[in-house]
Amino acid sequence: MKISRDAVLHVAELAHLELTEAEVETFLRQLDSILTYIDKLNELDTANIEPLAQALFGAASDEEATLRQDQLVSCEVAKEVLKSAPDPSPPYFRVPKVIDR
Amino acid sequence: MTAAAPWSVSSIRAALESKKISARELASEFLARIEKQNPHLNAFLTLSAERALAQAARIDQMLARGEPLPPLAGVPVAIKDVLSTRGIRTTCGSRILENYYPPYDATAVERLERAGAVLLGKTNCDEFAMGSSNENSAYGPVRNPVAPDRVPGGSSGGSAAAVAAGLAVAALGTDTGGSIRQPGALCGIPAMMPSYGRVSRYGLIAFASSLDRIGPFARSVRDTATVLEVIAGRDPNDSTSASIPVGSYVDDLEKPVRGLRIGIAPEYFQEGMDAEVRQKIESGIRLLESLGCQRVDLRMPHTEYAIATYYIIATAEASSNLARYDGVRYGLRAPGTTLLEMYKKTRGQGFGPEVKRRIMLGTYALSAGYYDAYYLKSQKVRALIARDFREAFSKVDAIITPTSPVPAFRLGERTSDPLQMYLADIYTVTGSLAGVPGISIPCGKTRQELPVGLQIFGPHFGESRVLQLAHAFETAGGFGH
Numbered sequence: 268m269k270i271s272r273d274a275v276l277h278v279a280e281l282a283h284l285e286l287t288e289a290e291v292e293t294f295l296r297q298l299d300s301i302l303t304y305i306d307k308l309n310e311l312d313t314a315n316i317e318p319l320a321q322a323l324f325g326a327a328s329d330e331e332a333t334l335r336q337d338q339l340v341s342c343e344v345a346k347e348v349l350k351s352a353p354d355p356s357p358p359y360f361r362v363p364k365v366i367d368r
Numbered sequence: 369m370t371a372a373a374p375w376s377v378s379s380i381r382a383a384l385e386s387k388k389i390s391a392r393e394l395a396s397e398f399l400a401r402i403e404k405q406n407p408h409l410n411a412f413l414t415l416s417a418e419r420a421l422a423q424a425a426r427i428d429q430m431l432a433r434g435e436p437l438p439p440l441a442g443v444p445v446a447i448k449d450v451l452s453t454r455g456i457r458t459t460c461g462s463r464i465l466e467n468y469y470p471p472y473d474a475t476a477v478e479r480l481e482r483a484g485a486v487l488l489g490k491t492n493c494d495e496f497a498m499g500s501s502n503e504n505s506a507y508g509p510v511r512n513p514v515a516p517d518r519v520p521g522g523s524s525g526g527s528a529a530a531v532a533a534g535l536a537v538a539a540l541g542t543d544t545g546g547s548i549r550q551p552g553a554l555c556g557i558p559a560m561m562p563s564y565g566r567v568s569r570y571g572l573i574a575f576a577s578s579l580d581r582i583g584p585f586a587r588s589v590r591d592t593a594t595v596l597e598v599i600a601g602r603d604p605n606d607s608t609s610a611s612i613p614v615g616s617y618v619d620d621l622e623k624p625v626r627g628l629r630i631g632i633a634p635e636y637f638q639e640g641m642d643a644e645v646r647q648k649i650e651s652g653i654r655l656l657e658s659l660g661c662q663r664v665d666l667r668m669p670h671t672e673y674a675i676a677t678y679y680i681i682a683t684a685e686a687s688s689n690l691a692r693y694d695g696v697r698y699g700l701r702a703p704g705t706t707l708l709e710m711y712k713k714t715r716g717q718g719f720g721p722e723v724k725r726r727i728m729l730g731t732y733a734l735s736a737g738y739y740d741a742y743y744l745k746s747q748k749v750r751a752l753i754a755r756d757f758r759e760a761f762s763k764v765d766a767i768i769t770p771t772s773p774v775p776a777f778r779l780g781e782r783t784s785d786p787l788q789m790y791l792a793d794i795y796t797v798t799g800s801l802a803g804v805p806g807i808s809i810p811c812g813k814t815r816q817e818l819p820v821g822l823q824i825f826g827p828h829f830g831e832s833r834v835l836q837l838a839h840a841f842e843t844a845g846g847f848g849h
Contacts, residue, residue, distance in 0.1 A: 270732070282687060282731040283694070283708070284724055285716030293721075294728055301729060301787055305676045308745050311752065318747030319754055321578040322564050322803025323608060324828045335604060347471040353701035360696050365707045 269302035270295065375537050377443055377591045384431060384442050391424035391431070391442035395486050398444040402488065402535050410510050411520075411529040413449050414457045415489035420444070423486045439598060441484035446536035448527045449490040450497050451477055451582070452571035456487075460573050461495040461505040461523075464699045464718030474571025475606065476540055476582045476599040483598040488536055491526030495720045496690065497542055497575045499523045500550060500792040503783055504722040511779070514556055515818060518776040521551030524585070528555040531585045538586040538595045542572060544579045545678050546771075546796025549808035552585055553771035553821020556810050558592045558838065559585045563829050564803035565610035567596075568603030576685035579678075579800050588848050589809065589839040593617035596831065615832040625840045626660030628833070631764035635671035636795055641773040648820040649770045652811040655845055656768065656837070664764050668756040671798055673749050678797040679790055680733045680746035686723075687730030693718060725786060750801045757802040761827040766837055769795050771808040771821035799825050809838045810847040 275295045279286050286294070349355040354362070375394075383389045389397075399417050406412050427442045447453060450460045452470035459465045473481075481487060494504035502510045502525025510525040512518045513533035520529040524541030528551035531539050541548040543561040552559020560583045567582045574580060584595035597618055602611040632653060637646060657663055695701035695714035702717045704710030719727070733742035760767055773794060782789050799806040804825050811822035822841070826834035842848050 274732070275728070278728050278732045278735060281735060282727050283691075283711045283715055284719070284727060285712040286724070287716075290721075290724070294725060297725060297786055298729060298732065301679065301790075302732075304787055305680060305742065307676050308673060308749055311670075311673060311749060313745060313748035313752070316748040316751050318744055319751035320747055321608070322754060322801075322828075324563070324565060324610065324612075324803070334607065344471060348697070351468055351471070351698040353695060353699070362696055363704055363707050363710050 269299050377594050380442050391427035394442055395420045395424040398488055409529055409533060410508050411491055411526040412489045413459060413492050413507055416456045416487050420486045420488050427484055438484035443485045443537050444488050445480055445485045446488050446491045446527055446530040446539040447477055448493050448524050448541045450542055450573045453477055461493045463506045464693050468698050475568040475603045479599045491530055493526055494523035495723050497523040497544055497547055498722050498726055500789055506720055509779055512555060512776050515776055518778050521554035523547040525551050527585050528552055532557050538584055538591055540582055541585055543581050543583055544576050545800050546793040548583045549796050549806055550772050552808040554776040556819030557585055557587055558589050558809045560592050560807040562831055563805045565608050566600050568606040568609045570603055570605035574689040576682040579682055589842050593621055593835045612829050617832055617835050620832045621839045623836050625837055628661050629664050629764040630656055630661045631664050631666045631760050631767040633666050633668040635668045636769035644814040645770055645820050648812045649822055652822045653768055659840055659844055666760050670752045670756050674753055674798045675790055675794055677746045677749045680742050683726040683730030684733045684743050687727045690727055753798055754802040757804055765833055767825040769823045771823040775814050775818035804828055805831050805834055807834050807838050809842055
């Protein structure tokens with residue numbers, strides 16, 4: 268096995284995903300098969316290869332050309348943004364209690 | 369109108385200018401067709417009739433005042449539901465965004481409307497654009513208009529089906545590993561993924577940010593070029609958008625293709641490929657040769673590693689991008705007594721199985737102890753795949769491949785094994801990783817009348833050449849609609 272049941276539970280915890288018992292079993296089997304396939308990459312010697320994070324060309328690869336000036340601009344969107352919030356308490360988002368006193 | 373809508377960008381302009389139809393009448397006609405056909409096809413998730421008719425009225429006023437019309441005046445378009453539309457529900461095909469109304473428009477959407485396009489509605493797609501059949505939508509699968517018991521491809525299945533069924537003249541899709549080109553191939557219409565950085569991603573709800581691209585579907589290469597020219601170009605709101613000037617894609621379409629070198633690599637003709645698809649692609653290559661293109665045989669040795677590379681990089685980026693769906697600022701919230709419990713329940717209930725699977729895979733690949741073995745390794749192999757393309761384009765002007773190894777498959781036929789579904793992207797993910805542009809264009813049909821798509825890759829920002837070849841191929845092969 269490429270991945271253990273404990274590892275599946277740990278990853279679900281890291282990803283903040285509540286999984287059912289059936290999902291844990293299915294993902295264990297499927298992730299194992301996918302990771303076995305991905306082992307294919309080890310056939311390649313990449314010791315001297317620089318990783319490529321993004322294929323950028325032209326001026327988009329030039330930070331000077333793409334970073335804007337750090338200037339303050341007015342941004343009055345709170346009212347509209349809060350319209351989509353599940354539990355708004357303008358001008359805040361309300362969430363379950365984080366700290367117990 | 370008949371099942372095959374005759375409308376194109378240029379025929380709409382002519383009809384509007386000669387007062388044969390008003391923009392409002394045209395929009396109403398399309399909205400009525402959608403109302404009639406969509407219950408069967410499920411291509412649209414939300415209609416924006418009010419916005420469409422208001423825009424059409426503006427076009428009619430321009431006509432009445434004798435003002436010059438913008439390039440897409442009155443053209444009815446559909447937008448994949450991962451692109452933000454101000455005040456119009458945008459679900460990403462997910463339950464977690466079932467009631468999400470974005471406060472702004474994506475740049476590509478804004479540019480289409482500024483060019484006169486009439487926005488009909490939002491199209492169905494695999495949840496968060498993750499899938500190759502549109503069967504991962506929380507709102508049900510889309511039917512392929514060419515063969516209703518089959519998938520339209522994915523993830524932009526709704527956009528492809530809408531255009532193929534004549535429910536829109538053009539549509540926007542997004543392509544991360546093949547999600548524009550593969551549904552274009554399976555539905556039998558042109559579909560283009562431009563270079564990474566050619567079209568602003570501002571307002572595109574992110575799946576994998578180093579791979580995501582926005583591009584057009586249309587019924588002809590000419591209309592595809594027209595839409596791309598409108599949406600392309602630098603946007604200060606996307607720092608990865610390039611300031612390289614946008615080509616005159618439409619004006620350049622008729623440029624001769626004689627003497628262009630087309631590369632053919634055996635790695636794109638491996639086993640697992642449908643025999644009829646192979647035969648159609650081979651005759652397509654001969655057609656290009658008969659137009660004076662010169663065939664160059666080349667090797668792209670890292671092609672077979674592209675799926676494995678892609679499914680690490682894309683899922684790693686997705687696991688990070690989708691962390692924002694936590695029930696706090698927008699979308700679904702499942703009740704929980706603590707913040708953490710609320711997060712977990714919201715995400716557990718809001719995401720579908722494929723999205724969860726990819727978040728799990730991506731989180732695993734980025735987790736302590738596995739980062740180097742999976743994520744870093746994949747980025748290095750990505751560099752090798754990009755090198756294959758760079759070396760190829762030092763010898764040829766374009767690379768010709770099949771878009772998909774198989775024609776449209778039956779609904780439900782491939783849903784049980786995710787790995788088998790991932791392998792459907794085998795010929796498209798390479799170009800995604802390398803950042804190059806690619807188009808899929810119709811290349812005939814199988815004996816069962818299923819469309820086959822031929823893919824043309826060009827070098828970075830080589831959209832003009834790709835479109836010229838596609839246009840010449842479409843014209844010579846009689847594949848236009």
